Amino acid sequence: MMQSKPAAPARRSEATRTAILDAARERFAADGYERATIRAIAKDANIDPSMVMRYYGNKEGLFAAAVAIDLRLPDPASLPRDEVGRGLVTHFLGLWEKNEVLTALLRVGATNEAGAERMQGIFADQLLPICRRVCPDPEQAPARAALVSSQVLGLALTRYVLRFPPAVALAPEEVVAWLGPTVQRYLTAPHPA
Amino acid sequence: MMQSKPAAPARRSEATRTAILDAARERFAADGYERATIRAIAKDANIDPSMVMRYYGNKEGLFAAAVAIDLRLPDPASLPRDEVGRGLVTHFLGLWEKNEVLTALLRVGATNEAGAERMQGIFADQLLPICRRVCPDPEQAPARAALVSSQVLGLALTRYVLRFPPAVALAPEEVVAWLGPTVQRYLTAPHPA
């Protein structure tokens, strides 16, 4: 018999499935795609490697399931127009500190084509619309969204992936104070050409 | 007999050695550390994998030799103080477009501890001194250098590694026009706290 809701049979194995996903996120974030082996992930989750295959098909499927994420970016209309930059930086910083999904995504995106496309999709689907509503000229929205990404992802890269000591040492408020105006300028300042 | 100059015996194998390094840079830049296999690099260079081992010891040695680089950053004293930002961005953009060494370094640094440390060293040794000479308060130099790195590496990440289409589409002059003032502010603007 078919369920009305397609994806919630409330299986007995739910605990194992989420244990696998948690371990996978941790390993992908720490090691990247290739070095995060299914065997290591399975050991972290205290199950047999073959279980990973049964529940997620193959390694790519596991990765896709582990990094499914909704950025939940704030509605720009809910902020004064000259505070959108600071608001976005604050929100991103919170996302990055909360869990390891974005670190995993960034680390894998740097070496794995599928990971890069996933990252591309997330920013195109979730950041670009915000830029469209906030930028002076909608035609410039993609370029401005790319600039915002470059600064936000650049900070994440130096702070959470490469771990440059002075980037790690920055207090969150400092990050917001420095990057907020930058992002604000990329969003709303007139084109500098 | 010892040579007076320790590192230039002008060997007959010089052509092979540089062919290996060129192939290695290309593969590391395209695939990252793990997927850039010695076998693939050797095939690109039209030699046997064992030659790579003989000339560079092991894979780590090959990587170290392939990404040895001097950024040759311009002397900040040679520019008007309010043009240092634009000057640095222009220089970095040139470095990145010229060859694949920095792309290789960035891609590997994202998944490989040794690569990350190498990158850390390069920026600490080559960018930090510049900041020290240009920042208002030398004590803030590390933090400001980290901010500059975050923006410069962030652009490289989105443009050359993740290849976000709008980041790839930006003309070099546009990149300088947008990022120059940002870097300038990170270097010389008063602390925003």
Add this chain to the structure above:
DNA sequence: TCCGTTGGTCAACGCTTGTTGGCAACCGTA
């Protein structure tokens, strides 16, 4: 001409990887 050094190939090693199929234990239901 001989012979040591150098440049290069070949075949194999031990190991790890993703992935598969078989089999035992458990569960809820009839």
Add this chain to the structure above:
DNA sequence: TACGGTTGCCAACAAGCGTTGACCAACGGA
């Protein structure tokens, strides 16, 4: 109690990896 589906472990596979050592060909000074 019997049974079909779920959950899990185990052993193994083929392929690919970094790395090694034996071996051959060409060079160059004596």
